[in-house]
Amino acid sequence: MKQTIGFALSILASVVMLAVFYSGPASGAAPAKLDGKQIFLAQKCNLCHSVSSAGIERTMKSEKMAGPDLTNLAAKQDAGTLTKFLRKEGEINGKKHGKGFTGSDEELGALVSWLQQQKK
Ligand code: HEC
Structure with missing residues (x-):
């Protein structure tokens, strides 16, 4: 009888430990900090x-379609101009961007401030 109770308790203990283990990271973790570089890559x-x-090196080989290296380039624009440009609401050098940003405003903010720090 004693043995059975001991066995049951150890099963219970492992179940509780498993539950704590699995619920811990998901519920307790702070939201991931938005990383402009990750967003840049995720948005292709x-x-x-x-x-x-x-x-970062562009993956497209065609010179005709590709855009410029953004180092020292995005840093010349202010954040508002870049944000509008990437939403295809504004122009840079008299042109609208070919690709509209599809993520959230928070992601776009992180992306724009990361771009503005890219200087050499
Ligand atoms: C299909 C190719 C393509 C993709 C994908 C693309 N771009 Fe561009 N981008 C261009 C081209 C080409 C230009 C040059 C201006 C023009 O002709 O639109 C440009 C211009 C820019 C500029 C302005 C540079 C300057 O002259 O000051 C920025 C900033 C920029 N892109 C950021 C981005 C970001 C951020 C993304 C991802 C959300 C992105 N681009 C995705 C092709 C692309």
Whole structure:
């Protein structure tokens, strides 16, 4: 009898420990800090743009479609201009951007401030 109770208790203990283990990270973790570089890559901006200061090389080979290396370029624009440009609401050098940003405003904010720090 004693043995059975001991066995049951140890099962219970492992169930509780498993539950704590699995619920811990999901519920307790702070929201991930938005990382402009990660957003840049996730939005596939690196298809057309290198950012040499961050070690990013564009993946598209065609010179005709590709955009410029954004190092020292985005830093010249203010945040408002870049934000509008990337939402295709505004122009840079008299042109609208080919690709509209599809993420949230928070992500766009993080992306724009990261871009503005890319200088060499
Ligand atoms: C399909 C190719 C393509 C993709 C994808 C792309 N771009 Fe561009 N981008 C261009 C081209 C080409 C230009 C040059 C201006 C023009 O002709 O629109 C440009 C211009 C820019 C500029 C302005 C540079 C300057 O002259 O000051 C910024 C900033 C920029 N892109 C950021 C981004 C970001 C951020 C992303 C991802 C959300 C992105 N681009 C995705 C092609 C692309």
